[in-house]
Amino acid sequence: MSSNAGATPSLSPSLLVVDDEAAIADYVAAVGTATGCETSVCTQPLSLDKHLVNMPDIIVLDLSMPGADGISVIRDLASAGCTSLLILMSGVDSRVLMSASHIATMQGLNLHGCLEKPFRKKNLKDQLITAVAEIHGRRMESHTDAPDTKQTSSVDEEDIVRGLEANEFVVHYQPQIDLNTAEWVGMEALVRWQHPTLGMLYPDQFIDTIEKRGLGMALTRAVLKNVLTDYAHWGPSANYSGTIAINLPPAALTGFDFPEEVMHSAEEFNFPAKKLVFELTETSVASDPVSAADVLTRLRLNGMGLAIDDFGTGHSSLEQLRLLPFTELKIDQSFVRAIDSDVTASVIVKSAIKLGHELNLQVVAEGVENWKIYNWLRNEQCDIAQGWVIAKAMSCNDISVWADKWKNHTSHQEGD
Template sequence: MSLINRRRHRPLAGFALLSLPAAAAWADTAVASGLRDPTLWLGAFCVVGALAMGATLGLVWQQRRWLRQRRAELVTARRERSRLAALLNAIPDAVYLKDASGAYEACNPAFERLIGLSEAQLQGKRDADLAEPLPERGRAWARGTDGVRLCLDMQQAPVRADGQALGLLGVARDMTELQLALDELKRAAMVFEHCAEGILLLDDQVRVVDANPAFFQISGLDSREVLGRLPQPLRPGEQAPDLQTQLTEALEREGKWCGELTLRRRDGEPVPVWATLVRVQPGSSSPLQHLLVLTDISKIKQTEAELLHQSLHDRLTGLPNLALLRDRVTRQISIAQRDHTCVAVLYIDLDGFRDVNDIAGHAAGDEVIKVTAERFINVVRASDSVARVGADEFVVVLSGLVDEETAMRLGDRLIQSMDEPIMVGAQRFNLGASIGLALFPTDGTTVDDLLRNAEAAMCRAKLSARNTVQAYRPELTLAVQQRFELTHALRLANEAAQFRIEYQPQVRLSDGELIGAEALLRWRHPTRGPISPAEFIPLAEDTGLIIPIGRWVLQEACAQAARWHGQPGKPQQIAVNVSARQLRQADFVETVDFILAETGCPPQALELEVTESLLLEDAEAAIALLTQLTERGVRVAIDDFGTGYSSLSYLKRMPVQTLKIDRSFVSELGIDSNVAAIARTVIVLARSLNLDVLAEGVETAEQAAWLRREGCDWAQGWFYGRAMPAEDFSFTPPPEPDRKPAVRRLQLA
């Protein structure tokens, strides 16, 4: 019998013990009477009744006492259960109970919130029945009912009674914030260790508590020289006093300062760093009160210096560019105003440089520019400035005790420095220099005035007599302005179709028959009227506009030749002047092919006139180009023959059909015997090379007669007709009373 049952029957046993004497007395009497006395039976009944009553009363009393104890035990159990429920409900961790089969029996509200089920809904379910099963043990990530990922630390313990396993008690602790904090701490530690910026942790006395490896790499110091000490950039005397004051005030006022400091390495080398000093709130056990981050900006500073140098210097030569030149001239003007001295500006343009690019390419042109820059630097003084301001344009600035004569002498030395040919590989280039001079304060008081006037003087030197120095004169400004305006008008003329072509007859001297015409470009400006070709053609050459203009002329002339083809009284051959710049275009032959095909002009109806300069620049390339043209049936003529320095060795190889005697020789026939001898020599030379000869500028019958007598084949000029538009073209042979058959002579008269 258990302890509780023994206690429950203890009152009844006591009652039975009290009844034993009466029962014994009754037994003795009954034995003595032999159980025959009725009174004994009555007594026995009474005794038994008393015994039963006593037993009953004892049982009732015992039951009441047991009930009181039971109620007390239930109250105690309920109190304990309430305290346990309150405890479980108060625990922030999720707690659950499972039976021996693994089914959920109970849980606290934290667990209900975790899985999204009430305790009643959970009872009897297993992990497999849950939408998001929980891990059994250890730390793992799970997804809550709201979709948020949680980090749970799961712990389970078996529940046993009397040696039997009744189930499992599980606790799930939400470690999300702690895990995130740990992850953030790990990241911070990783950043601290691997960050390229130097990081210093400082205490309230601004002494170094810790430093990352990047700081030791930047500074070249070790931990013994850093920890427990003031950071080197913040030590007194390391920075400018005003900077130290700004740092302290900003830190006190705003709790943060950013700026550039100088960090001195162990070897004494200064390293520019961008510093960020921040005051932080210290923790309860942390001495950290300041954070100093240092970024090595030495490469950035070097890049900035390089970019600044590139922005102020020419990439090819390393000379100052226009921006730096303007700054230097401005400073020299200020000094000259203070000291009452002068500033000389020499504007230099290379003569013949465009031909270098056209013939040998831009790589060769770059080499020529670099050699030229070195020669100019070797001529000037160390105090003078040489700048490159254009493709082939330089400016030299002189200051101090300088006058026009001194500057002119320097200009002459600069020109002399170009006397020696420049070799680029196997190619030899002879260049000159045209220089313009302007002086402060006589020729200008500002940078713009001096540069503009020096350039105007340079343009005059280039137009009048190249390879010279020209000093600025006020009238040059007007000439430069007119040239600028004419250039602008020329561009507009090409776009606005202000050009037209006129045709001048070309006549066979032997019989006076029309054989062809030369296409001559004319420009009629809407306000200035007709502009001479001698004025705008060189300008078109210099600006490069001759290329689109020349293409238009060639196309119009070929189209007109196609329209006149086969018509009586109309030219059956048209001569077109092409410049050297046109011929240097890589697609010139293809352009001629396209125009001939597009216009329907027969190749033999087109004659291209080229100048002698083409022979002098690159004879081999010229021979190859002209050969391609003549193979197509196009005729080639050398214009203004005899005015340049012709090479007869190349002339005999040139695939040309016609030599044109320049009008400067024809105009002096009968006046200058030397000129007549030159013209006669050209005719004889042409005869010996089986070439035709055409004389330009024939204006009188006497000139025509002389040319016919000497054996010249063709002629053109006012004597035979002025240039006229295609729609007005007509030809009537002039009267020549002494016309006789031409006599071909191979010797000088």
């Protein structure tokens, strides 16, 4: 990942500014330094490779540069396996900036936000502050004494099967908050792998292998069992009445016995099935839409919720909304994070909220990283928020502690 891999969370994040205009690059770097970054500047995009030897934590990239435009740089970053948080900036038409951000997301890059030139110092500073906070948060969550597994190790099918049999896959939970009442109303279950030698592994380190090797259903069963076991441990004593969302892989939508399997597991653990929400993306449905419609409709008939995830990033999302019995619409975090810096993103989010409500769906915004965005979403009557400003994903042992803190928390009504 970055040159700071394995460092303690207090180490300053590294920031690389890529802009052929030296004055602007230096200005952005100065603001970055003021927000706690160790900064470097690249004014010759054709020499970018040498700046990526130690991958920076954050990259601010201008799209309009002679010799190597920002789109080609995005392509090169994706090819290099870039894990940096990416902030795009440009003085071109805002639609071009939006298109570039979409390309970055499709290429698998971690888009953090966009800035239209000329930008205000406050907007730049806000983007960098939230990026720095996210980097520190990631380090606090993933820091172990183990080496950086993304760079130095890999997992194969045999290791994954062994890990599943040994119950090494665990679930962390990220809370969801009702924006109208500030009450805790849901959680998303996020899988982690507590590897015996590599430490804590995250989905981007094993999901591709799992799906390619046909192990998606085995992982889903492990996640479901963990959720039900965890809830039996703390749920009743905490009097939790909210939902728990689980991501569904494509494989779950081709097995006609999956709804019955879920119901049987819920009954075994005395868990109310109506508390389950299954999240799926466009690609989950695309491989076999007929079977997917069969499975999803029967899940709904048994009282479970369905959320369309990453809404706004897929070309057929609207078609799926028309044909499948969704109960929730989750707005992709790439739009949510850009609300306070990108007019187009804010318009898209407003439209998604309105569309969801007109279809009688709950609207969930993920990637809420500061109080300004939180309050903006509340004013726009979005239903539910999820993101770092509320809580990071945590083990079930930490949920009650967080819940008590949130209940006594009053600053959510204030701006940044």
